[in-house]
Amino acid sequence: MASTMKAVNYNGPFKVKVQEVEMPKIQHPDDVILKVTTAAICGSDLQTHAPGRELRQPPPIPTLTMNAPPSITASVQPSSTSHLARSPQTRRPNHHARLTTGTMAQSTAHRRLLQEYRALTNSPPEGITAGPVSEDDLLHWECLIQGPEGTPFEGGVFPAELKFPKDYPLAPPTMKFLADMWHPNVYPSGLVCISILHPPGDDPNHYEHASERWSPIQSVEKILISVMSMLAEPNDESPANVEAAKMWRERRADYENKVRDGVRRMLGL
Numbered sequence: 001m002a003s004t005m006k007a008v009n010y011n012g013p014f015k016v017k018v019q020e021v022e023m024p025k026i027q028h029p030d031d032v033i034l035k036v037t038t039a040a041i042c043g044s045d046l047q048t049h050a051p052g053r054e055l056r057q058p059p060p061i062p063t064l065t066m067n068a069p070p071s072i073t074a075s076v077q078p079s080s081t082s083h084l085a086r087s088p089q090t091r092r093p094n095h096h097a098r099l100t101t102g103t104m105a106q107s108t109a110h111r112r113l114l115q116e117y118r119a120l121t122n123s124p125p126e127g128i129t130a131g132p133v134s135e136d137d138l139l140h141w142e143c144l145i146q147g148p149e150g151t152p153f154e155g156g157v158f159p160a161e162l163k164f165p166k167d168y169p170l171a172p173p174t175m176k177f178l179a180d181m182w183h184p185n186v187y188p189s190g191l192v193c194i195s196i197l198h199p200p201g202d203d204p205n206h207y208e209h210a211s212e213r214w215s216p217i218q219s220v221e222k223i224l225i226s227v228m229s230m231l232a233e234p235n236d237e238s239p240a241n242v243e244a245a246k247m248w249r250e251r252r253a254d255y256e257n258k259v260r261d262g263v264r265r266m267l268g269l
Helices: 101-124 220-230 242-250 254-269
Strands: 003-006 015-017 018-025 038-041 043-048 130-133 138-147 155-165 172-176
Touching: 018 130, 101 130, 101 138, 101 220, 138 220, 155 220, 242 254
Parallel strands: none
Antiparallel strands: 003 018, 038 043, 130 138, 138 155, 155 172
8 A cells, every 4th residue: 555755844955845755565675766855956956865775776976067167378469560470571671780890881981071071171271172073972082182382283283083991081092193193102003102191000111100101080181281292392212103203313303394394284285
């Protein structure tokens, strides 16, 4: 005969659903199957059985499945306008980093020559005119030198050129007359040989003092003034034109006549 059973009252913190269960007729104590109350705890069903009794088909143990936390991947993409986003071919070159020692030295030479050109323009020495041949080539100058008065070169205007090295003023320029010049200190090619145009340091031939040679404190103006003085007073100790030096030393009148003839030819007289 079946009997009914009612669950006991429960006043705990959980919500409990109470229902009547029908108890079957007991044949054997081990055959007892209990229908127990189901308690809803935090949204999960918890089943239990009477102590001391084993269920023939034990209820499955609820498993807790936890979803893995979402993985967070930080991806930093540079802006299309960023310097880092550009390819090596499209990145702007760093011009300051690309400067070589040679270009830096040339820039120094240009600044120095511009300063000297302004000084010569604002206060030119008497009888001297000089300046760059063009704005695009500051390392190449042209100049005109008047023959000093009281010398056989008087009345002449002698064109010449100055060529400056890229490391000017550490090294001196070269000077060359562009017209025929008969002078002990001028090579037949027109190249001027004078102490101020010689590299800094001691003279290996011991003809001149180191103080007479080029140094960075010298200037274009000092060079041209020295050349004018050279025309008036040649140095025959270390001549560039040996024949002219010998004539100047031994036959001074012949030397002067030869120079005057050259001036007249230059002037077209």
